[in-house]
Amino acid sequence: MLLGYGFCRFIFHGCLYWLVMACVSAALRLTVKPSNNVAVNQSVTLQCDKDPNESTPLVVFFRIQTQHIDMCVLEPIDGACKNTTDPCITRYNASCAGPTRYSIQVTVPKDWNGMSVVCETLIARSNSIVFFVTDKPEVRHLSPNPNRVLEGQTATLVCTVIDANTNTSIKWTWIKANSPNTVLHNGPNYTIPNIQRERSGSYSCIASNAVGTSEPATIQVDVQYKPEVQSITSSPYIVLEGQTATLVCVVTDANPNTNIKWRWIKIDTSNIVLHNESNYIIPNTERGRSGSYSCAASNTVGTSESATIDVDVLYKPSIEERDVKVVNETERVLLTREISSNPLANVSWYDGRQLLKSEMAVNTTTFIIEKTKCTDTKNFTLTASNASQRNVTSLAELIVNCRPIPDVTNITLWVDGDNIFVFSTKIIAHPEPRYALLFENGLQPNGIRDSMTRNTVNNFSLHFYKTTVQQTDYGTYNLFIKNTLGEATVYINVLPQRKPNTPVISKVSCKVRNAQIQWASSHNGGAIQTFIALATIGQQTVSRSESVCDKGESKIHSTHLQNLQSSTKYAFYIVAQNKHGNSSSEKRECKTLDDETSNQIPVVAGSTLGSIGLVALILVTMFLLHKRYRCIIKWENRARGKESPKTEKETHYTTITGQQNNERSLYDELTQNRDQYESVLMKDREGDDVKIYEQLQKNENVDKQLPVDAKKNDNQATGSTTPLHEQPSQGTASEYSEYTNTSFTE
Structure with a gap:
């Protein structure tokens, strides 16, 4: 039937096409709202009005006349656009609001400037409307990019407009990328005198006209300057006599930061260059090498200021050893140690990894506990550090007599x-x-x-x-x-x-064919418990879950029950079980949702058969012309008759019947396989509640x-x-x- 429908539609439109050849044009009028003088990407409505004395056209075309491009083809029938292609609806919001008015909505592109648009039927064409599209400016920079300039000199940045409609009353704005809300200049040329390194960055020029503002053109300004250096070696630099001293300097800032040259000197013999790298190593350090050393770096712009390091030759700390200290609980205790080092050491007291106390540059250290506790029995760790060696450790042992x-x-x-x-x-x-x-x-x-x-x-x-x-x-x-x-x-x-205490259902969420249940577990009665969820109608269990493991007391659990009927009210239970018995929750009722289904009739276009029909159409055109309207009317009446509500309902009924049979089989299977969980729900609720209450009373007595x-x-x-x-x-x-x-x- 669908193939025949497509074939008839094709023949129908072919008939109309040939009919147009002999018909006289009817009056059409095309208007545009709000105006044909628009900005780029502005939305307008193209409205085509037909002479009310003329018959309703079978097809209405909205066409770009200049390019011979059809934007949209409408088929108005009874105030609606029937069989209209999807883009006309979704892209152009096509409307056939009445028998004489048809419209689409268009977002005007830039290339429509000077374009003409018309609306047509198979027998008539409207007036044409020519669009005038205004556009914001386009700009570009004329300065070198990146624009390199030495610190202290003058930088000049230049931009120009390459396209705009209109190209009059252009306004300029210069901004820097890191401060876009600050306007730096209002002309096409921006000059920065005595430029400093912090002025490096991205600068953008923007042009505006009556239509809008251009996209920014960006110029990267690169301010170059001599290096800045610092020592990453601590000063004074402490080294044990006989060991190797390593002095390190780094460039913290420079532009350019390539081809850096280094120079190390000792201040008291500044005319002697000691080294030409960033790291200066002194092996087998002697006491006479103590003093001040400086490093400097150079690039193509200039030479940095010097960084200075003081070198001193020292020795590592040693910590006094003492016997275990024993005190009674609540007594005050002092743990004291002597530290020998040069220079004076920084010391820290630790309880495991917990820092208790730190002291700077001391030769005696004391850790005090004002009121000892039993948990203070432990080894306290004392660490001493100076520039020669870090973390020299010793243990201070304390025992507390306690209850x-x-x-x-x-x-x-x-x-x-x-x-x-x-x-x-x-x-x-x-x-x-x-x-x-x-x-x-x-x-x-x-x-x-x-x-x-x-x-x-x-x-x-x-x-x-x-x-x-x-x-x-x-x-x-x-x-x-x-x-x-x-x-x-x-x-x-x-x-x-x-046996377990009763679980508590906290939430039941019903869908169309399933339900989700959440519950809180109760005490497990001292043994491992599991849970199962049940859905019942009356005294019949129609669905149950797999066994759910316990996560712990008062924890939230959840599961799903499948194979439920739509639009049906169920009672839900959670049964807790351990090896000593079962406990059932209070019931929670919930109704499943309606089964919303819809049948959609697809429309299939027979392109292959249409091509064959085209050949046949040419041969029998004159024969079909005088019968075209009668054929179309009879075919449409036949199509409407076949798409009756009765057929749709019968199809829907058949689907539901199949589903009900499947679900009934599942229901019967569940009914035939009742187990010990279902027996919990079959008991006399009143008598069971009394027994549970008595058991709880016994537990309360215990x-x-x-x-x-x-x-x-x-x-x-x-x-x-x-x-x-x-x-x-x-x-x-x-x-x-x-x-x-x-x-x-x-």
Whole structure:
């Protein structure tokens, strides 16, 4: 049918073409709004008005008469442009607003100046309109580019207009690229007397007329000057006697910066040139080589001022060594060291990589801790530096006697049935502490093994282990730790693992065929939990997600549910599961979107068949002339009849039916494969809520049994018990050779 349509259209237009040969022109009038006197790229409206007494033309052409170019071809039918090519609509905003008026919108290019435009039908042509297009100036520079000039001389920059419409009342503006808002000059020639190096850069000239402003013409000004140098070697330059001294100068500024020549001299013998490079090396330096040295650089413009370096021969620092310092907690301590160096050294005290104190040019240094803490037991690093050598280091050792401090004060253990439980904790203390693990009521538990490991001089690890857990092992334990300076208590709460807490759906977003669900996880009940999302209608589960791994408590999770029906209201659930059971969220309802579909009827032009038809058209032209209107009218009526709404609806219905069958198959498959997650939703909600509430009440009762401090920090670990044990209170000298930087504090 589409091929026949294209063939008929081709024959139809051919008939019209031959008809034109014999028809008398009708009156057409072309106007332009706002005017045919326009600026470049200005938008105008070309409006073609037809004599209302004439019949509606089949085709209207907007044509550039001078170049014989068609801009747009319109086919007006019932106040609309039918079968009009896409560029006419998108580029020229074509309009067939009525039976006698047709228009397009055109952005006028520069080359339309003097061009004439007409509108035509197959039997008539309008008046022609000639455009006068005004344009802004075009400029170029006449000065050398780049324009090189010596500092202090005069620079002259010249620009000229090479094209403009109109070319009268030209206004000039000169600017510099780095300050475009500052107008430097208002003529075609710009002169800069006594130019300085900071005036180097890009200069632009701009010309303006009544139409607009030209693009800038840019000239690069290059101001040349003699070098400037500096020494990158510290002054005074310190070198150990017998070592090599390297003196380095660099050019910091010069134009041109090529073919630089160097000159090194010693100030007290200035008539002797020592070296002709930027780096001057003095091997096996002797004390007599101390003094002031200068460097200078030259280019084609001139010679720089000299840079001076003072050389001195010195020796490196040494730091006094002392024994370990031992103090009690809260006491004031002074760590003092003598520094021997020439010149005086700069010293720094460090705790690991943390800088604690710095002093400049000293021979004695002291680091003071006003109130010592247990965590101050460590090796402090002292570094000394001068020009001879940097970072000469020594250790200042300090031990602080202190009461025990555990890394955590509350531990919660979730135990799986009768399996083992294990937990440990770290303690800092000096001297070595003793410890005991007891029930909250003071009784000693049975069957819990324990051990203590010394990590460093004041850092210990306590380990507890029980192979079989009984019902009597659940509850709260107190771990007592003490030495001669004080004691600390760690609270351990041992609880049985249970099913997860209920997840909370935070967001449901429904699309046409799928939905996205977000939820926040709750406590996992002490065991690894996973999640699955369900979509239901009534009591039937119609879609479910893959298993989603837990990211942690109160974390946001998300997943998608596929194969949903459009325009359907669903109830969504999230089911959390661990090996102890399932918990379902509250339901969240959401309706999927409408399935918006549209059928578009493509128009295919049969170019090959049209070419064949052209031959046939020539042979039967006279035969078709007297039947042209009747053929066209019958063909259009037949085309309209076939494009009825009924056909479109039937096609749409068939598509929806196919989709529904596919989705029904998916629904049946989901229904046949119900598993344990769906059973959670089938339970009596009311009875289940009561059981959950009772379980939560039990958990709250357990929580109420915890000490106040234990409730503040519910840290998961692995746990145990033991009587008070005595350990050796002192270590050997070798145990004090290494210390720890503890990360926990009181």
